[in-house]
Amino acid sequence: MSESKRILVKGNEALAMGAIKAGCLFYFGYPITPQNEVPEYMSRVLPGLGGQYVQAESELASINMVMGASSLGVRSMTSSSSPGISLMQEGLSYLAGQELPAVVINVVRCGPGLGGIAASQGDYFQAVKGGGHGDYRLIVLAPASVQEMYDHTIAAFHLADRYRNPTMVLADGVLGQMQEPIVECDDVQPEPRKPWALTGAKNRPMRYLKSLYLKDGELEAHNRMLQEKYREIEKHEVRCDELLTEDAELVVAAFGTAARIARTAVSMARDKGLKVGLFRPVTLFPFPKRELKALSERVKKILVVEMNTGQMVEDVRLNVSREADVSFYGRPGGGIPTPNEILEKIEDSFS
Amino acid sequence: MKTVFSKPAALNDAVMHYCPGCSHGVAHRLVAEALDHYDLTERSVGVAPVGCAVLMYDYFNCDIMEAPHGRAPALATGMKRSRPDLVIFTYQGDGDLASIGLSEIVHCANRGENVTVIFVNNTVYGMTGGQMAPTTLLGQQTTTSPYGRNFNTDGYPIRIAEMLSTLEGPSFVGRMALDTPGNILKARKMVFKAFHMQVREMGFSFVELLATCPTNWGLNPSDSIKRIKEELVPYFPLGVFKEREAD
Numbered sequence: 001m002s003e004s005k006r007i008l009v010k011g012n013e014a015l016a017m018g019a020i021k022a023g024c025l026f027y028f029g030y031p032i033t034p035q036n037e038v039p040e041y042m043s044r045v046l047p048g049l050g051g052q053y054v055q056a057e058s059e060l061a062s063i064n065m066v067m068g069a070s071s072l073g074v075r076s077m078t079s080s081s082s083p084g085i086s087l088m089q090e091g092l093s094y095l096a097g098q099e100l101p102a103v104v105i106n107v108v109r110c111g112p113g114l115g116g117i118a119a120s121q122g123d124y125f126q127a128v129k130g131g132g133h134g135d136y137r138l139i140v141l142a143p144a145s146v147q148e149m150y151d152h153t154i155a156a157f158h159l160a161d162r163y164r165n166p167t168m169v170l171a172d173g174v175l176g177q178m179q180e181p182i183v184e185c186d187d188v189q190p191e192p193r194k195p196w197a198l199t200g201a202k203n204r205p206m207r208y209l210k211s212l213y214l215k216d217g218e219l220e221a222h223n224r225m226l227q228e229k230y231r232e233i234e235k236h237e238v239r240c241d242e243l244l245t246e247d248a249e250l251v252v253a254a255f256g257t258a259a260r261i262a263r264t265a266v267s268m269a270r271d272k273g274l275k276v277g278l279f280r281p282v283t284l285f286p287f288p289k290r291e292l293k294a295l296s297e298r299v300k301k302i303l304v305v306e307m308n309t310g311q312m313v314e315d316v317r318l319n320v321s322r323e324a325d326v327s328f329y330g331r332p333g334g335g336i337p338t339p340n341e342i343l344e345k346i347e348d349s350f351s
Numbered sequence: 352m353k354t355v356f357s358k359p360a361a362l363n364d365a366v367m368h369y370c371p372g373c374s375h376g377v378a379h380r381l382v383a384e385a386l387d388h389y390d391l392t393e394r395s396v397g398v399a400p401v402g403c404a405v406l407m408y409d410y411f412n413c414d415i416m417e418a419p420h421g422r423a424p425a426l427a428t429g430m431k432r433s434r435p436d437l438v439i440f441t442y443q444g445d446g447d448l449a450s451i452g453l454s455e456i457v458h459c460a461n462r463g464e465n466v467t468v469i470f471v472n473n474t475v476y477g478m479t480g481g482q483m484a485p486t487t488l489l490g491q492q493t494t495t496s497p498y499g500r501n502f503n504t505d506g507y508p509i510r511i512a513e514m515l516s517t518l519e520g521p522s523f524v525g526r527m528a529l530d531t532p533g534n535i536l537k538a539r540k541m542v543f544k545a546f547h548m549q550v551r552e553m554g555f556s557f558v559e560l561l562a563t564c565p566t567n568w569g570l571n572p573s574d575s576i577k578r579i580k581e582e583l584v585p586y587f588p589l590g591v592f593k594e595r596e597a598d
């Protein structure tokens with residue numbers, strides 16, 4: 001193995017580097033804070049790699065440009081932040097309906113509305129429950145470090161291609177803006193063949209991609225097939241992290257930036273002799289239901305911490321055993337929970 | 352015996368779903384003839400709109416992608432940028448292109464994307480049952496302008512071809528009517544020219560076709576054809592608005 005080199009980069013740059021490492025040469029996007037380093041990086045680097053950067057006129061256009069490129073079988077990506085992601089919901093629904101792979105990055109800021117540019121986790125519902133119209137799911141990955149911004153972007157391309165499904169990396173402004181050292185990956189899986197892609201009908205019958213199903217029962221069958229695919233994803237792609245959960249009486253459940261902060265609170269609690277662990281969903285869809293259920297049978301209490309008013313906590317409540325007691329601590333609107341605040345909540349639970 | 356007329360190879364044998372007297376059939380044929388003429392079917396991808404032509408993939412014998420309402424020019428941009436060797440065309444109605452998709456068409460044209468757009472202007476929303484479109488003429492009754500389009504409340508009909516011709520990006524912008532055999536032949540020439548522009552990598556090309564919608568106009572097919580000449584052409588003049596010469 002070659003000596004791996006550590007380089008210091010910003011989270012947003014790591015997203016862009018991961019995409020390029022995965023072989024994505026086509027980026028379409030529209031500026032919005034706090035993710036502008038992604039389009040800036042892409043516009044600088046892609047032309048030299050024989051790729052294309054297009055600054056779209058809107059997020060509506062960018063997601064549709066991604067859809068166009070994806071329909072021809074190439075890897076393409078867009079990135080945005082909350083209000084821009086709202087505009088992409090139409091395209092995401094169509095991508096899901098037409099079973100097209102695409103990678104969408106959401107560096108979440110706080111809302112609703114124009115809200116503010118500070119980090120938030122207020123888009124959990126939108127990412128995980130649908131957002132656009134119809135019965136569909138995105139695969140959603142939640143990084144918690146700059147290294148994971150890079151790794152998860154690469155993984156997002158593989159997952160998108162493997163399941164022919166749009167995949168979202170759900171980060172936030174803190175992860176996008178902070179700098180950390182990362183190690184670049186040097187063995188990326190090859191891109192699979194895409195026998196469904198539109199490539200011009202040379203030596204084969206014409207082909208089309210659509211999401212319109214008008215004949216009786218056709219759409220129902222299509223939707224059942226999509227749901228079966230989502231069950232496959234739930235079977236094979238769940239990822240989560242557990243820290244100090246073996247003997248824990250209380251577990252803090254959090255994702256992304258909130259999980260990073262919670263980790264500090266957990267070690268502060270351990271220093272005080274409290275048996276506390278951390279449960280971190282890495283995939284938000286598929287949600288680690290079985291892992292959480294098993295954990296909830298062992299621990300008495302679960303404290304969910306989020307940078308919103310309580311979104312993932314609903315999935316936690318749905319998936320714990322009856323006995324476990326679930327509480328919530330959240331900071332919305334750009335507020336970031338401090339380790340001390342979380343520690344205080346942990347201590348309250350023990351008293 | 353000498354064959355003097357046949358179905359273009361770029362058209363499939365599909366059962367016609369368009370209404371009797373609808374111009375979509377003629378417009379399809381013109382596009383198919385252009386694909387045949389330049390031998391493009393094996394390297395073309397068409398982008399279908401939302402509107403009566405949404406079932407385009409039944410008719411055209413080339414790869415087809417379905418776009419959300421109005422977004423076809425954005426899809427076409429993503430396609431052409433990633434596979435410039437393919438010939439990419441969109442086929443859109445006036446509701447699709449001039450209303451919800453106005454931003455996409457203007458910016459695609461302005462970037463001079465090397466794609467071809469066929470714009471079928473029948474002055475109404477056909478598929479959804481004849482509501483007012485941005486191109487609906489003043490005084491024209493539709494299901495959502497039951498007293499006739501009134502500029503005080505509904506604005507004026509938009510002349511898309513003229514608007515796009517003010518941009519630097521397009522290589523060709525023209526408008527023709529699908530009413531008389533003579534005009535259909537001229538429309539055919541424009542459609543050919545639009546595809547030829549793309550093949551020569553001259554940038555964005557655009558043809559607006561004034562079309563009938565007998566069903567939603569409440570007219571029989573022959574009166575619909577008359578209406579094109581009497582009412583549409585005076586407001587939407589025919590001709591070439593922009594043509595870039597090869598250098």
Ligand SMILES: Cc1ncc(C[n+]2csc(CCOP(=O)(O)OP(=O)(O)O)c2C)c(N)n1
Nearest residue numbers: 401402403420444445446447475476477478
């Ligand atoms: C986002 C969205 N809004 C509205 C519709 C409903 N819709 C379907 S077709 C159409 C109008 C199409 O009219 P036009 O483009 O003029 O095509 P025509 O049917 O006349 O050929 C509308 C409004 C839709 N499919 N999607």
Ligand code: SF4
Nearest residue numbers: 369370373403477564
């Ligand atoms: S509704 Fe109008 S545009 Fe649609 S097929 Fe019928 S005549 Fe043609």
